[in-house]
Amino acid sequence: MTRQTNWCTGRCYPWPDDGSSVAAMTVAPAIAASGLGRDYGSIRAVDAIDLEVRPGEFFGFLGPNGAGKTTTIRMLTTLLRPSRGSAQIAGKDTLSDPLGVRRSIGVVFQETTLDVDLTAQENLRYCTRLYGLSRRESELRIDEVLRLFSLSERRNERVRSFSGGMRRALDLARGVLHRPSILFLDEPTLGLDPTQRRRIWGFLRRLCSEDGTTLFLTTHYLEEADPCDRVAIVDRGRIVIAGEPTVLKRALGKESIELSSEHPEAVAEQVIRLTGIIPRIRDSVVSFIVEDAAAVMPLMLPLTEQDVEVRLTRPTLEDVFVSVTTDREGSNGLGG
Amino acid sequence: MVWAVEAVVIREFVRFFRQHGRLLSTFARPLLWLIVIGSGFERVIPSEGTVSYKQFLLPGIYAMVILFSTMLCALATVSDREFGPIRMLLIAPLPRSVAVIAKTVSSTLLGIFQAVLFLPLIWILGLRPSAEAVLELLGALALSALVLASLGMVLASRLRSIENFAGVMNFLMFPMFFLSSALYPASTLPGFLQPLVRADPLTYAVDLMRHPLLQGLYPANLSSSYTARFDILVLVASSIILTGVAILLFGEEDHLGRILLTEAPRAGRRGGPPVAPPQPSTPTVVGAPPEPASAAPAPAEPPRRRSPVQPRAAVAGPPLAAPENTAARPTDFSAEEGGSMIAQ
Numbered sequence: 227m228t229r230q231t232n233w234c235t236g237r238c239y240p241w242p243d244d245g246s247s248v249a250a251m252t253v254a255p256a257i258a259a260s261g262l263g264r265d266y267g268s269i270r271a272v273d274a275i276d277l278e279v280r281p282g283e284f285f286g287f288l289g290p291n292g293a294g295k296t297t298t299i300r301m302l303t304t305l306l307r308p309s310r311g312s313a314q315i316a317g318k319d320t321l322s323d324p325l326g327v328r329r330s331i332g333v334v335f336q337e338t339t340l341d342v343d344l345t346a347q348e349n350l351r352y353c354t355r356l357y358g359l360s361r362r363e364s365e366l367r368i369d370e371v372l373r374l375f376s377l378s379e380r381r382n383e384r385v386r387s388f389s390g391g392m393r394r395a396l397d398l399a400r401g402v403l404h405r406p407s408i409l410f411l412d413e414p415t416l417g418l419d420p421t422q423r424r425r426i427w428g429f430l431r432r433l434c435s436e437d438g439t440t441l442f443l444t445t446h447y448l449e450e451a452d453p454c455d456r457v458a459i460v461d462r463g464r465i466v467i468a469g470e471p472t473v474l475k476r477a478l479g480k481e482s483i484e485l486s487s488e489h490p491e492a493v494a495e496q497v498i499r500l501t502g503i504i505p506r507i508r509d510s511v512v513s514f515i516v517e518d519a520a521a522v523m524p525l526m527l528p529l530t531e532q533d534v535e536v537r538l539t540r541p542t543l544e545d546v547f548v549s550v551t552t553d554r555e556g557s558n559g560l561g562g
Numbered sequence: 563m564v565w566a567v568e569a570v571v572i573r574e575f576v577r578f579f580r581q582h583g584r585l586l587s588t589f590a591r592p593l594l595w596l597i598v599i600g601s602g603f604e605r606v607i608p609s610e611g612t613v614s615y616k617q618f619l620l621p622g623i624y625a626m627v628i629l630f631s632t633m634l635c636a637l638a639t640v641s642d643r644e645f646g647p648i649r650m651l652l653i654a655p656l657p658r659s660v661a662v663i664a665k666t667v668s669s670t671l672l673g674i675f676q677a678v679l680f681l682p683l684i685w686i687l688g689l690r691p692s693a694e695a696v697l698e699l700l701g702a703l704a705l706s707a708l709v710l711a712s713l714g715m716v717l718a719s720r721l722r723s724i725e726n727f728a729g730v731m732n733f734l735m736f737p738m739f740f741l742s743s744a745l746y747p748a749s750t751l752p753g754f755l756q757p758l759v760r761a762d763p764l765t766y767a768v769d770l771m772r773h774p775l776l777q778g779l780y781p782a783n784l785s786s787s788y789t790a791r792f793d794i795l796v797l798v799a800s801s802i803i804l805t806g807v808a809i810l811l812f813g814e815e816d817h818l819g820r821i822l823l824t825e826a827p828r829a830g831r832r833g834g835p836p837v838a839p840p841q842p843s844t845p846t847v848v849g850a851p852p853e854p855a856s857a858a859p860a861p862a863e864p865p866r867r868r869s870p871v872q873p874r875a876a877v878a879g880p881p882l883a884a885p886e887n888t889a890a891r892p893t894d895f896s897a898e899e900g901g902s903m904i905a906q
Binding site: 357 | 568642651653656
């Protein structure tokens, strides 16, 4: 069952080939999965995931809620046994060598893992000891990550008193404490304010570019997935499209027309009447993607007379996301 | 592996000292029982020989301290799972067995530690055991803590949320306490309860503690029912079996994943619009055969009914039946557990 139809234009686009399969032949992949799937009773949470992530790659795993992202991460991190298929992390099989896999990876879960009754330092120390680091080494690394996340001054305070952003930062510090070569992040910036999000993303980008850590992350803040080397969009337990963000965006269409108005529904109706394209509504913005904006813009003229602001932009990853994921709420895709 | 056990132990102790309510109840509960129940029963049950009822009750109080301590540790493991910290342990490069053993060891040590705090009661109540007897008592405390800690881990592997703890309290902890000889010699209980008495690990724990404390002071048939050697054998065997069962249950990755997944719907609700649960695109034609429906936790092991408990003299029979029964019990009631139990 393919879902490569672009719901905006009703046009099919080719699966973008960015040549990754060629590059992957030469280097052993950091993450490899083939036919990975998982059922819960009769519910098929993940159907069959095939993917390959190169060492040092920044890989984004996107999809709507319930698409199977978290289940996939759990299978890749040995926390969940797959119903079918197999996965190798850093060349080790998740089923036959789970310890080897866990030794190479760090995981930042969607929910916190911290013990709120312990201080920041005690939480981190607990982790370094679980990984068998020596006391000296462990103190050095704890100092380092606490400095990195500006938590040094509060190291002796209990996590209970920390704000959501500080807890998230500490969780991330915990995830990289043992310097894993592959880091899994499940919605790492969930519930953070924009400043905190920017800082965490800055850190992740440095981790990837300077330390060569492989990053595998899920997010639904699509604009944040732009810096990924590659993204895969998953829906109903299958990868529906994968490739470089720019390639995906190009494949989608050339230009995006955005109409801002106080009555987006009315504007949407007019767009359908004028162009036959079913647009997407998000907040007060109505948007749709076209191959050639010059041909469509004149049709928008009547709208400009009704205080509608018309803008021409490039398609975003969000447009890709919406166009390939199953539309479950009717034609206008009130996503986001 | 040792460092991991050490890390878990340190964490449990730090937590213990930070939870002031738990600290307070650790001290208050046993003293309350000793003073109130002890004084009340003293009027009803006349002192035998030279031993007062409170002296008779003392081993029972130690058993209670250890029972509550280890069950609270089991509860902490459940809440660890509910609130996340257990993932630090699960994602670390440790075999599941080491994780379970680390938790069992920390629960055992915490139990011993709390019981040791009450050692002065021996002298306060006027008992004068020899140094050797005190050492024997310490050994008994350690063994009792070990068996109850491993029982706690079996429970922790199957309890879904801390709310179920009310059920554990009513249907496991109190019966275990009342059926052991903690408050009165269990031999005075009616015959139909005797199999349960023999299946209760606390029976042997209390019995073993009475040996060094009340030896020669009390009519033999009322203080200890078994030989110390037999008590030790039962306790060690039960600990090994229960820890093995806990490792099996925790190691079962499927089971763990299912428990971890319980919070997935919660996470789904938090962000964005509600989505329909993923449906298989075609009515399962391809793929693995559907897994057995797994909503209700099936009993870990079907409680193998050993036909009538053999006489006490048999060595391996009754004690080995004990852990199985106790392990199966929680799952039995968790299935039919209703709000009424929690409402109390």
